[in-house]
Amino acid sequence: MSGVAPPFPSPSPSPAAHTVAVLLVTLNRAFGVLRRRNVPIEGLALHPSGTAGESRLTFVLKADAVTADRVAQQFHKMIGVRSVMVLANDDSTTEAKR
């Protein structure tokens, strides 16, 4: 078996930046996914959402829209995640489809 596994998901040659915003109540599991899925993160911020016990995790990844959506789907199915938004660099915002 050869070499190192490619990162998940594989970034395209010249990826744009996408921002993923996750509203959630369980942080540990979210950080675990970022690490385990080898998500190419460039920046990360955590804020209280305004609702008790709930946080907004925002991270920027250098990846195309398809990759950003795949990352969003990994969050979307997590228990304790209330919503997942993918924000493209052109400021368009989409809620990750179920």
Added chain:
Amino acid sequence: MSEMLSGAEILCRALVDAGVEVIFGYPGGAIMPFYHALPDHPRLRHILVRHEQAAAHAADGYARASGRVGVCVATSGPGATNLVTGLAAAHMDNSPVVAITGQVSRPMIGRDAFQETDIIGITLPITKQNYLVQDVTELAEVVAEAMAVALEGRPGPVLIDVPKDVQNQKIEYGAPRARARGQSRPLTPGASGGLEDGVRKAARLIAGAERPLLMVGHGVILAQAYAEVRALAEKTGIPVITTLLGISAFPDGHPLHLGMPGMHGEVHVNRAIQNADVIIGIGLRFDDRVTGNTASFAPQARIVHIDLDRAEIGKNVPVAVGIVGDARDITRRLVAAVEPRRCERWVEHIHGFVRTRAESYRGDLSPEAILASIYEASHGDCTIVTDVGQHQMWVAKLYPYQRPNTHITSGGLGAMGFAVPAAMGVHLARPNGTVWAISGDGGFQMNMAEMATMVQEGLPVKMAVFNNGYLGMVRQWQQFFHEKRYSCTPIWSPDYVKLAEAYSIPGYRVKEASELAEVVARANAQPGPALVEFMIEQEANVYPMIPPGGSLSEPIEAAPAGAAGD
């Protein structure tokens, strides 16, 4: 009416309320209050294993065979960490398991106390969800939620970590309130336009296809979509491929059944994939052992992917049509949407790819002959649980499965040592059926201590040990890819017949094919557990083989030049 109950009593009661009947476990310091309360709840049958890993594998086997949640229990620290491999196996293969671990008392958490491990942190990536119960008032609701989470949507393992002082904490106990769940997000959307649209597109692709294939995975077994998949195949004439975990989702002898794809898939199956123009994948994740190099996987095919988990669609291979939903529901819709058709020329074409191989085995004791004897002895009515390695592939390729969900194996994780404990769980889920645990001499030695569990708990598992004196699959890789340097793969075995006898289990050894029928029948007829050791060819290989990372188009069909062997 309310009463004062301890956390441990609440834990037992919550398990009973959830319909749990069997628990696989091992006591220890931090879980002792639970074990103190357990005898007051005779509905909970406790199986005392010899190692916690076996408890997790057994709970997994129970879950896969029953479709219900399998429960395992361990103490803190080493007890909890010993569960990890079993939980990882359940996670990779989507098996609904709930693990309950003791934890050191709350004031001691974080102080590196005796037998303290951060099992929540350790199991985060291999559980669907896990809970550290901080207060006894949460306990009953957490158990109910964990049981639901393990089973719903795409199933998986859930761990509940209960500090010892929470188990001892007493509260006035009434009926548990419904817990405000963080989320109960169905992975299946309703009958949305997207879904209908997907089914229509898939039906159109099928109608226009010249070389279509159905690829069927574990999702079909989890959704019990057997009749629907068969109806789809028979209405369209599309040949069916079953992945390792999809085996027994479609009857083996069916004229449309092709076999298993991937690394050890038959040549005609992989050729069919490489020549297909449409592939309908149902409940599989296009794992790398199935696809080989994804860049050259099914180069002509447009793929329709039906999966419960949207995150799987397009994860490993590009998909033309993705349909998110329950395999049974979607397949039923697809059956209704497709026009009847036949694929006779294509099926004939695929049959033209079929390769026959001539291999020789010592004493004619071929894997095929051994498996045929098990099939005959059990009249084709048993559950086969396999371990990991060469024997696993032989069983996957050669055993003629006719009944749904009768093939159970550790697929995604590939955990050696799985078969023997998982078979104990299968027996408890199917107490009136026969279960054979088939292992190699390597994997069997990993969990053979569970023979004691079988005797103490009365679990009549039939054990088959394929003994070739090697860690055979690793040896095969060494032969093909590592200059035949058999580094650390020869493995010594004890005398399994005497070992079985030491456990008061009847043991048999088969050296020649001529002995098979009689010995296997005798073992199969034992009222309790039995062990049969098969002295197989030492350097037999599993053919064909796609080299790791290679293309499905380039199988190894014989030992490479310079590499001696069979």
